[in-house]
Amino acid sequence: KPLLNEAVLAGNIIPLKALSEFFPADREPMRLAYEQSLSFVSYMVEEYGLESILRVLEAFKEGNAWEEAVSSAVGISFLDLEDKWRNHLRKKLTWFTYLVNNLYQILFFLAAVASIIGFVRAYARKRAYMREQEEEEGIGQ
Numbered sequence: 001k002p003l004l005n006e007a008v009l010a011g012n013i014i015p016l017k018a019l020s021e022f023f024p025a026d027r028e029p030m031r032l033a034y035e036q037s038l039s040f041v042s043y044m045v046e047e048y049g050l051e052s053i054l055r056v057l058e059a060f061k062e063g064n065a066w067e068e069a070v071s072s073a074v075g076i077s078f079l080d081l082e083d084k085w086r087n088h089l090r091k092k093l094t095w096f097t098y099l100v101n102n103l104y105q106i107l108f109f110l111a112a113v114a115s116i117i118g119f120v121r122a123y124a125r126k127r128a129y130m131r132e133q134e135e136e137e138g139i140g141q
Contacts, residue, residue, distance in 0.1 A: 004035040008089045020066040043085045
C-alpha cells in the first residue's frame with residue numbers, strides 16, 4: 001500500500017534535503033523515500049516538462065549539488081519547489097480519496113467488527129436460552 005498518501009495526511013513527509021544527504025535503510029522509511037522521490041520527479045515533469053529533468057542531469061554532470069541543480073533547472077529555489085510539491089500533494093489527496101483508495105481494507109475491517117458483534121450477540125442469546133431452559137427444568141421438578 002502506498003506510504004506517501006499516509007505520510008501526506010499525517011504530515012510526516014521526509015524533507016527532501018534530508019533524503020539528499022541520507023537515504024533511510026529501514027524498510028518502511030526507505031519505501032516512503034522512494035515514493036517521495038518518484039512523486040517529486042513526476043511533479044517536476046508535470047509542472048516544468050521533461051526538459052527540467054534533463055537540465056538537472058546536465059547540472060549534475062557539471063558538478064552542481066542536488067539543490068543547486070534542481071533550482072537552476074526550474075528557475076525557483078529548491079525550498080520553494082519543495083513547498084509547491086507538498087501543496088500539490090495536499091490538494092491532490094483528501095480524506096475522501098484516501099478512504100476510496102483504502103476501501104477494501106475499510107470494508108474488511110467493518111465486516112470483521114460486524115462478525116465479532118454478531119458472535120457476541122449469538123453467544124449472549126444462547127446463554128440466555130440455556131438459563132431459561134435450566135429455570136424451566138428447575139420449576140418443572
